[in-house]
Amino acid sequence: MDNFKILIPDLINAFIETFQMLGISLTCAAVFGIPLGLFIYTTDRGLFFENRIINSISGFTVNIIRSVPFVILLVLLLPFTQIAIGTTIGPLAASVPLSVAAVAFYARLVEASLREIDHGVIEASHSMGASPFQIIRYVLLAESMPGLIRGLTVTAISLVGYSAMAGIVGGGGVGDLAIRFGYYRYETNVMITTVVALILLVQGVQSAGDYAAKKRDHT
Amino acid sequence: MLKIENVSVQFKTKSGITDAVRKVSLSIEDGEIFGIVGASGAGKSTLLRTINMIERITEGKVYIDKTDITTLTGIDLRKMRQKTGMIFQHFNLMHTKNVYENISLAMKIAGKSTKQIESRVPELLALVGLSEKALSYPSQLSGGEKQRVGIARALANDPEILLCDEPTSALDLETTHSILNLIRDVNRQFNITVILISHEMDVIKSICTRVAVMNHGEVVETNSSYGIFSKPAHEISKELVRNSLNIEVPENILSSMNGSIVKVVYLNETALEPVLSNAIKRYTVNINIIHGKIEYIAGLPIGILILNLRGKKSEINEVIEYLKKRTALTEVIYG
Numbered sequence: 001m002d003n004f005k006i007l008i009p010d011l012i013n014a015f016i017e018t019f020q021m022l023g024i025s026l027t028c029a030a031v032f033g034i035p036l037g038l039f040i041y042t043t044d045r046g047l048f049f050e051n052r053i054i055n056s057i058s059g060f061t062v063n064i065i066r067s068v069p070f071v072i073l074l075v076l077l078l079p080f081t082q083i084a085i086g087t088t089i090g091p092l093a094a095s096v097p098l099s100v101a102a103v104a105f106y107a108r109l110v111e112a113s114l115r116e117i118d119h120g121v122i123e124a125s126h127s128m129g130a131s132p133f134q135i136i137r138y139v140l141l142a143e144s145m146p147g148l149i150r151g152l153t154v155t156a157i158s159l160v161g162y163s164a165m166a167g168i169v170g171g172g173g174v175g176d177l178a179i180r181f182g183y184y185r186y187e188t189n190v191m192i193t194t195v196v197a198l199i200l201l202v203q204g205v206q207s208a209g210d211y212a213a214k215k216r217d218h219t
Numbered sequence: 220m221l222k223i224e225n226v227s228v229q230f231k232t233k234s235g236i237t238d239a240v241r242k243v244s245l246s247i248e249d250g251e252i253f254g255i256v257g258a259s260g261a262g263k264s265t266l267l268r269t270i271n272m273i274e275r276i277t278e279g280k281v282y283i284d285k286t287d288i289t290t291l292t293g294i295d296l297r298k299m300r301q302k303t304g305m306i307f308q309h310f311n312l313m314h315t316k317n318v319y320e321n322i323s324l325a326m327k328i329a330g331k332s333t334k335q336i337e338s339r340v341p342e343l344l345a346l347v348g349l350s351e352k353a354l355s356y357p358s359q360l361s362g363g364e365k366q367r368v369g370i371a372r373a374l375a376n377d378p379e380i381l382l383c384d385e386p387t388s389a390l391d392l393e394t395t396h397s398i399l400n401l402i403r404d405v406n407r408q409f410n411i412t413v414i415l416i417s418h419e420m421d422v423i424k425s426i427c428t429r430v431a432v433m434n435h436g437e438v439v440e441t442n443s444s445y446g447i448f449s450k451p452a453h454e455i456s457k458e459l460v461r462n463s464l465n466i467e468v469p470e471n472i473l474s475s476m477n478g479s480i481v482k483v484v485y486l487n488e489t490a491l492e493p494v495l496s497n498a499i500k501r502y503t504v505n506i507n508i509i510h511g512k513i514e515y516i517a518g519l520p521i522g523i524l525i526l527n528l529r530g531k532k533s534e535i536n537e538v539i540e541y542l543k544k545r546t547a548l549t550e551v552i553y554g
Contacts (some may be wrong), residue, residue, distance in 0.1 A: 110243050120311035126273050127382075130328045131301030136325055212543075218356035219314045 007190055008179060009219075011197065017091040018201075019171035021163045022156060027157050028099035029106040034148065036062070037110025038104060038136060048132045063206055065104035070162050074096050074169060081169075094171025098162055106155045113147025114140055148218035153209025156200050174198055221247040221380065221412060226279035228265050236333035239265040241436040242279070247414060247429075252406050254427030254444065255416040256459060262436040264415040265380055270414065271303045272296060283380070301329045304373030304411075308385035309485040310365040312357040318344070318368050319353040325375040347401065363394035370401060374409075381405065383415040387422055399426050420463030423446065426517055432456045441481065444515045446554075449486050449547060466523050468510050473553045478529035480509070480553035485522045485546040494545045495524075500501060504538050525552070 036058065042048060043055035068076065074097045081088050081096040117140065125139045141148070164175020174194055183192025221500055228240040240262045247253045255263045258468045268274035269281055270287055281288050288299055312321050324337045331339070347367040357365055365510055366386060383402065387395040403426045406413045417423060423430050423444060431448045432440045432455055439453040448464070451457040462501075473480055485494065499506050510525035528535045542549040 004407075081312065118309075120307060120309055121313055124305070124307060124311035124372075125328070127271055127300060127303070127305035128328050129297035131297060134328050136348045139313065140326065144312055145315060151487060181456075194458075216315060218358055 006211070007181075007193060008131070011174070011179075011193065014172060014177040014194075014198070015172045017176075018160070020091045021095050021166060021171065021173055022159055024092070024095040025098035025102040025159055026152065026156055030104035030152060032103045033106030033155075034110050034141075036066045036107035037114060038140065040107065040111045041140075042081040042136070046119075048135070052087065054114060062104045062107050064110065065100060068096070070101055071165050071168065073101055073167060078169070088182055089170040089174050091166070094166035094169055094173075096126055096160060101162060102108075102155055102159055105158060106151060109151030109154060110148060113144040113151055117143045146213040149209055149213040149216065154211070156205050156209070160198065160202055160205075173199070220230055220249055220282075220284060221245075222246070222280075222282040223266075224268070224280040224282070224419065225267070225282060226269055228262075228269060228274055229277045237404050239362075240269070240276075240434050241424075243436075243438050244481035245431055245438060245441065247412060249412050250406070250410045251429060252403065252413040252415065252427050253314075254423040255414065255424050255429055255433060255454070256420060257418065257433035259418055261433040263418075263433050264384055266433070266495075267414060270382055271300050271305060302326075302378050303377045303380045303382060304376070305382040306366065306369040306373050306384065306386050308356070308388045309360075310369045311388075312365055312368055312372075314357055316361070317354050317356050319348060319472065320369055322372045323359070325372045329376045331376075339375065342473050343374060344372070345513060346405075347371045361394070362390050363398060366390065366394075366398050367437075370398075372403065374405065374411075379411060381411050381413045383413060383549065385417055388417065388419070395422070396425070404424060420448075421457050424463065424514070428517060432459065443517070445487075445519050445521075448514070448516045449484070449521050464508060464512075464514060464521075466470040466512060466525065468525055472509070476527055476553070477507075477547055478511075478527055478554060479535050479551055481525045481528055481542070482548070482550050482552050483522075483524045483526060483542055483546050484548040485524075487519045494542065496524075498538055498541055501533055501541070502530070502538050504528050504534050506538070 004017070013216030040055060040062070043051045057153060065073070077097045077100060078088050081093050084096055085093050087093050092120050121139060121143060122135060125135050129140065160175065163171065163173045166173055167179055174197055178191055178194035180196055181187045223243055226240055228241045230239055232235045243266055255266060257263050265274050269276050276289060283299065291299055313324065316324065319340055322340050326336045326339060336439045341350065346351055347370055349364060349371070352360065352364060357368070360368070385400050386402065390398060399422065402413060402415070403407065407412060415422070415427065427444045430442060430444050431438045431451060432447065434455045440451070440456045441446065447456055448460055452545050468480070478492065495506065495546045507526070507527040507529070508524055509527050512522060513520050513522045528538055539551065541550060
């Protein structure tokens with residue numbers, strides 16, 4: 001029990017770091033991943049920005065990022081992190097590779113949920129005289145909203161897992177706490193506590209995401 | 220006035236170039252309900268989509284009034300589309316928006332103000348009889364109700380032309396009637412030109428004033444609905460009409476009968492003349508009606524009778540000649 005009390009400040013601190021990393025990278029995922037997903041989708045065959053070359057290039061770039069294991073990406077991006085943030089240590093620095101991974105990951109999920117949209121709905125909006133940007137705003141984003149929310153939920157949960165590796169660059173967070181104390185120091189109590197905390201976190205994120213998606217889903 | 224001149228549409232496919240529409244010319248008057256009929260794959264949908272330029276044409280011109288719409292791009296093209304409503308076989312409503320939002324979307328796209336939208340949408344809802352369902356989502360509506368939303372949406376920006384792409388093909392018979400009636404009401408009330416494609420002659424029969432029959436990308440025949448039904452010229456038209464009028468006598472009945480079996484078609488002018496009773500008075504041949512019906516196309520009757528003529532062979536031939544002179548069509552189908 002004493003052990004547990006000592007752990008509390010560390011755990012709180014780790015949670016703050018995790019939320020920081022999740023917050024930054026999820027925001028980046030939404031801000032850049034949605035446009036990137038839209039970009040890949042609308043430049044594909046039969047859509048209004050159809051452009052094979054641009055479509056291939058953007059798809060390929062996303063694939064490269066997605067195929068590099070996150071630990072490697074973390075190290076690969078160190079020079080970039082140094083330039084962007086001024087340091088390579090801490091949760092803020094860890095947010096850089098997390099964001100890059102999140103954007104690529106989410107862009108694919110965005111693209112996948114856009115593909116679910118009935119093509120007839122897009123045709124109908126063309127017949128109403130909608131411009132490409134009106135179609136994106138009123139039709140594509142609106143119709144894929146439940147899917148976009150579910151995708152963001154999946155991304156958030158993957159990021160919880162990725163952020164555990166952020167410990168390698170001193171990123172901190174709950175996962176890092178579990179590895180350093182629970183695993184390296186054989187403190188089973190810490191391990192169990194942090195894992196339970198992570199389970200609760202993931203459950204919470206999933207439930208919130210499901211609720212938000214369901215509210216907008218009328219199919 | 221809508222004019223389609225020498226329009227061709229080609230698609231590039233893996234196996235080469237497919238001609239979806241070949242050198243089609245049509246002219247459609249304001250306020251008409253014009254039908255385009257043909258089997259699936261005949262190019263009807265593609266042709267319809269050239270009228271709002273959703274399908275890019277390979278060759279030819281499309282004029283709405285005096286404007287050649289094939290030259291329009293950007294904002295001009297979109298303005299033209301806002302004046303051309305379209306409804307679809309599968310309704311194509313947005314699932315995440317309720318009925319009200321689905322209709323108002325068309326007005327938002329056209330840049331209408333919230334005030335205009337708020338006064339217009341209830342009007343449209345009342346017109347299509349869905350005032351109660353404004354807040355329902357498409358998943359909560361029946362097929363007929365969805366198509367009503369589609370119609371309201373298509374009318375939102377006061378179009379001059381309404382394009383209907385198989386509007387009733389996903390609906391049951393009863394709903395089909397109510398949707399066709401609604402389209403006709405809309406046509407009469409607002410004098411909107413309606414261009415409707417269908418693979419069912421029954422749809423054409425019930426509302427279209429004129430029809431073009433398509434086959435393999437070509438328009439093979441254009442005529443008034445009554446003309447197509449009463450005197451189809453092309454083989455395809457004949458088959459479509461035959462299937463639709465559906466007047467057949469079972470083979471075993473035909474072969475069990477003595478004498479000749481004759482099919483008589485009589486039209487508007489001759490319909491009311493007592494041709495048959497005169498024939499019976501004039502000749503001693505027995506005339507027996509074994510099948511018959513009268514169809515009304517655009518309010519005009521087409522009568523079809525299958526007659527069994529019994530008596531002397533020479534006199535039967537005389538009766539047939541007599542009927543031939545006085546009816547639109549008399550043909551011996553047996554004996």
